[in-house]
Each structure stands twice: as structure tokens, then as C-alpha cells.
Amino acid sequence: xxxxxxxxxxxxxxxIFDILASVRVAFAEKGFDGASMQDLARAAGISxxxxxxxxxxxxxxxxxLIAHDLAEMDRHFAEIMTSPFPLLALKQQVSAQIxxxxxxxxxxxxxxxxxxxxxxxxxxxxxxxxxxxxxxxxMQVFARETxxxxxxxxxxxxxxxxxxxxxxxxxxxxxxxxxxARDALNALILQTIDQMLAEVARASLKVL
Amino acid sequence: xxxxxxxxxxxxxxxIFDILASVRVAFAEKGFDGASMQDLARAAGISxxxxxxxxxxxxxxxxxLIAHDLAEMDRHFAEIMTSPFPLLALKQQVSAQIxxxxxxxxxxxxxxxxxxxxxxxxxxxxxxxxxxxxxxxxMQVFARETxxxxxxxxxxxxxxxxxxxxxxxxxxxxxxxxxxARDALNALILQTIDQMLAEVARASLKVL
DNA sequence: AAGAAATGAATGAACGTTCACTCCCGTAGC
DNA sequence: GCTACGGGAGTGAACGTTCATTCATTTCTT
Numbered sequence: 001x002x003x004x005x006x007x008x009x010x011x012x013x014x015x016i017f018d019i020l021a022s023v024r025v026a027f028a029e030k031g032f033d034g035a036s037m038q039d040l041a042r043a044a045g046i047s048x049x050x051x052x053x054x055x056x057x058x059x060x061x062x063x064x065l066i067a068h069d070l071a072e073m074d075r076h077f078a079e080i081m082t083s084p085f086p087l088l089a090l091k092q093q094v095s096a097q098i099x100x101x102x103x104x105x106x107x108x109x110x111x112x113x114x115x116x117x118x119x120x121x122x123x124x125x126x127x128x129x130x131x132x133x134x135x136x137x138x139m140q141v142f143a144r145e146t147x148x149x150x151x152x153x154x155x156x157x158x159x160x161x162x163x164x165x166x167x168x169x170x171x172x173x174x175x176x177x178x179x180x181a182r183d184a185l186n187a188l189i190l191q192t193i194d195q196m197l198a199e200v201a202r203a204s205l206k207v208l
Numbered sequence: 209x210x211x212x213x214x215x216x217x218x219x220x221x222x223x224i225f226d227i228l229a230s231v232r233v234a235f236a237e238k239g240f241d242g243a244s245m246q247d248l249a250r251a252a253g254i255s256x257x258x259x260x261x262x263x264x265x266x267x268x269x270x271x272x273l274i275a276h277d278l279a280e281m282d283r284h285f286a287e288i289m290t291s292p293f294p295l296l297a298l299k300q301q302v303s304a305q306i307x308x309x310x311x312x313x314x315x316x317x318x319x320x321x322x323x324x325x326x327x328x329x330x331x332x333x334x335x336x337x338x339x340x341x342x343x344x345x346x347m348q349v350f351a352r353e354t355x356x357x358x359x360x361x362x363x364x365x366x367x368x369x370x371x372x373x374x375x376x377x378x379x380x381x382x383x384x385x386x387x388x389a390r391d392a393l394n395a396l397i398l399q400t401i402d403q404m405l406a407e408v409a410r411a412s413l414k415v416l
Numbered sequence: 417a418a419g420a421a422a423t424g425a426a427t428g429a430a431c432g433t434t435c436a437c438t439c440c441c442g443t444a445g446c
Numbered sequence: 447g448c449t450a451c452g453g454g455a456g457t458g459a460a461c462g463t464t465c466a467t468t469c470a471t472t473t474c475t476t
Contacts, residue, residue, distance in 0.1 A: 030354070031323065031327060033242050037465075038465090046423090048424070048466090049424065049467085050422050050423070051467095052466095053420095058466065073364045108327060109320050111323035112323050114323070115323040117383055118381070119239060119242070151400050158389065159392035160396070161387075162275060162389065164392050165398075169378070170375070171374075173322055173341075175335060175336065177370075184367035185367050187367075188404075193401050246430090254455095254456075255455075255457045255458065256457085257433090257458065258456050258457070260431095260453075261456080265432080
């Protein structure tokens with residue numbers, strides 16, 4: 001942070017934070033293309049014109065929304081890393097995320113990001129950055145848990161990390177279904193994730 | 209089929225088939241909302257106005273596109289069921305699909321369907337129908353392989369089928385990445401699918 | 417009063433859809 | 447053999463609407 005961050009700036013930042021939270025719902029309901037500026041304005045409770053005081057364009061809103069999600073994800077990982085058993089904390093976090101994402105709008109946003117990342121280079125860049133950040137964080141957790149050097153962890157378990165990301169994303173993007181069917185499916189997904197993490201944990205035992 | 213299906217009707221059907229194939233690319237490139245009728249017309253090589261001689265509206269095009277995909281999927285399953293070892297044939301089919309979908313536009317279309325199914329009820333209905341059809345087909349394959357009654361198969365392995373569908377979808381929706389990373393990830397996904405199918409196969413051994 | 421915050425009507429472009437029209441080809445009348 | 451004609455195939459300009467964006471204006475805050 002290079003700026004002095006006056007109280008005014010902080011208030012503006014908080015405002016942007018709030019607006020993004022409101023806007024997220026509108027985007028989830030209608031999609032990035034489908035939601036008009038009117039929709040976003042209505043959702044955020046401000047006028048259309050006022051939007052352009054906070055964001056230079058509609059696509060900038062989307063960019064910041066994704067960046068905001070990335071920051072939050074980093075915060076989660078920071079929490080995980082402070083835990084005495086990071087792998088366990090990770091498991092709990094993941095399990096909670098899968099349950100949670102299906103209830104709030106996050107799954108729809110992820111689906112939207114995934115779809116538009118495949119055709120809009122700018123969003124693809126943001127999505128790649130997010131995946132890279134998450135897998136890098138996972139590498140940190142793995143390294144911490146196993147005591148192995150980061151380079152070796154990366155070489156051996158990068159794909160495991162990518163797979164976990166894929167599974168969490170896919171789980172959150174699920175269409176709503178009957179509770180028992182959803183629970184059974186979630187269980188299978190979590191089982192696979194556990195397997196991946198178990199493979200990582202096993203790598204550390206060999207060292208011990 | 210109740211209609212006599214004159215030669216003219218057949219030609220029109222073929223025309224629609226061709227148009228859908230062209231339109232699929234345009235939708236993949238710009239998304240369902242992002243692709244304008246002008247874009248679709250250009251992709252199909254016909255005028256905008258002429259489109260409305262074949263489809264009553266833009267959303268009808270999307271509906272028929274999905275219906276067309278479902279029909280093709282059913283054809284694949286019919287092929288699998290004629291094999292002497294359906295489970296093996298299924299494995300090969302799935303493996304091929306995962307490799308293939310990432311190369312052609314199918315992954316982007318799936319992502320688009322997934323995203324818009326979460327917010328447009330009509331598309332959600334079509335997507336549900338597709339998932340139901342695929343899992344039903346998988347149940348048939350499982351029943352054929354294990355010799356167990358369909359009801360028991362469904363009770364025990366419905367979630368396995370849903371999980372396989374989820375994995376194949378997620379695999380095809382992957383953002384492009386380095387070949388070795390992609391292959392490693394695909395291997396993990398296929399490993400999980402193999403596990404699911406192995407669980408099904410094990411059910412039949414208990415009977416023998 | 418001064419400046420920041422917020423408004424919503426105005427703007428031109430682009431949207432999905434329609435429609436009056438041309439083109440083409442097989443056939444009937446002469 | 448030539449012409450007139452019916453109708454399906456195809457066109458692209460025009461329609462009303464909605465879009466993202468701008469800006470002159472008003473409302474808050476201090």
C-alpha cells in the first residue's frame with residue numbers, strides 16, 4: 001500500500017465493498033451479460049449515474065468483483081495457515097464452503113466466471129490468477145503439513161491442488177436437487193478431496 | 209414419429225441440423241446472451257430474417273441446441289449398450305469425451321448451459337432433463353453389467369452416476385492449461401471415475 | 417457557501433423481431 | 447418454345463426497446 005489512505009478513502013473503500021456485495025446478487029440472478037446497469041443500480045440501492053463515480057465501466061465492476069473474491073479467499077487461507085493442523089483446518093473449510101456455496105449466490109457467480117472466462121480473455125486472466133493464488137496457497141499448506149520443500153510439493157501435488165479447486169467449484173455450481181441426493185453427492189466429492197489430501201499427508205510420513 | 213416426413217421435411221430437418229452446428233460455435237465464442245442474432249446469422253451464413261423461418265425466437269435456438277445434444281448423448285449410450293462389456297465401453301467413451309471436449313467448443317457450451325441453467329428456469333428444465341437422461345442411461349449400463357434389478361441399482365448408485373456426470377462436465381469446462389498439467393489433472397479425474405465404476409462392478413461380484 | 421455525493425433524463429449504439437420485398441424454380445396455358 | 451404464375455427461400459432495412467455511458471442539475475455534509 002503506497003497511498004496514505006485517508007479516512008475518506010477508507011469510507012469509499014467500504015462503500016465499494018458494500019456495492020460489490022449487492023451487485024453480486026444481481027449478477028447471480030441475471031448473469032454478467034444479462035444484468036443491466038439499471039438492475040445493478042436497483043440492487044445496490046443507488047442511481048445509475050452514481051455507479052460511474054465508483055467504477056469506470058460495467059466490466060470494471062466484474063473485474064473488481066473477482067479481485068474481491070480472490071482477496072477473501074486469501075484471507076481464508078491466512079486463517080488456515082495459523083491453525084496448528086492446517087490440513088485439518090483446510091478440510092473443515094472446504095467442507096463448509098461446499099455446503100455454504102450452494103445456499104448463497106456464490107455458485108452462480110462461479111458458474112458465470114467459469115463460462116465467461118472461456119471466451120473473454122480479460123476474465124480468463126482474472127480466473128487464472130485466482131486459480132494460481134489458490135493452488136499456491138494449497139502448496140503452502142501442503143508444505144507446512146509435510147515439512148517438504150515447496151519445490152518438491154509443487155512438483156508432486158500441483159495437480160492434486162488443481163483437482164481440489166475443480167471439485168469445490170463444480171460442487172458449488174451444482175443445480176439444486178433433492179436434499180438427500182445433494183448430500184450423497186457432496187459426500188462423494190468430499191471423499192475424493194479427502195483422498196487427495198491423504199495422498200499429500202502420506203508423503204510426509206515417508207520422511208518421518 | 210407420427211408425421212409422414214416428406215422429403216421436404218427431411219431436407220428442412222437437415223438444414224436445422226446444419227444451422228445448429230454453425231450456431232454452436234458462435235454461442236461458444238460469445239455466450240448465449242453475448243451472441244446477437246447478427247452474429248448467429250453470420251455464423252450460419254444466412255440472413256437475420258431467414259433465421260425466423262426455422263426458429264421462432266433466439267431462445268428457441270438454444271432450446272433446440274440443448275435438445276440436439278441430448279439426442280446425440282442418447283445415441284452414444286445406445287452404442288455403449290450394444291457392446292458386450294458396457295462398463296468398459298463406457299470407460300472408453302468417457303475418457304475420449306474428456307479429451308475431445310476440451311478441444312472443440314463443447315466445453316464452452318456446457319459452461320454456458322451450466323451458468324444459465326442456474327438462473328433461467330427454462331434452461332434449468334432442459335439441463336435437468338439432460339442429467340436425468342444421462343443418469344438413467346448410466347443406470348441401464350450398471351444394471352446390465354451387474355445383473356442387479358434397476359431399482360436396487362438406482363437406490364445404491366444414483367449418486368455415483370450424478371458424480372460421474374459432474375466430473376465429465378467439470379473436466380470439459382476446464383480452462384486451457386499446459387499439456388502436462390492438463391494430462392495430470394485428467395488422469396486424476398479419470399481415476400475417480402474408475403473408482404466409482406469399480407464400486408458398481410464390485411456390487412455384481414457379491415451376487416456371483 | 418463550497419465541494420462532495422447523488423440523481424435521472426438524454427444519447428447514440430445495438431438488441432431481438434418483423435416485414436415488404438426479391439429471387440428462383442417447377443409447372444400450366446397457349 | 448415461350449410466357450405467366452404460384453409459392454417457398456432468402457434478404458436487409460425498419461421498428462420499438464433496451465443497453466452502457468454521460469452530464470447538467472439537485473441534495474447532502476461540513
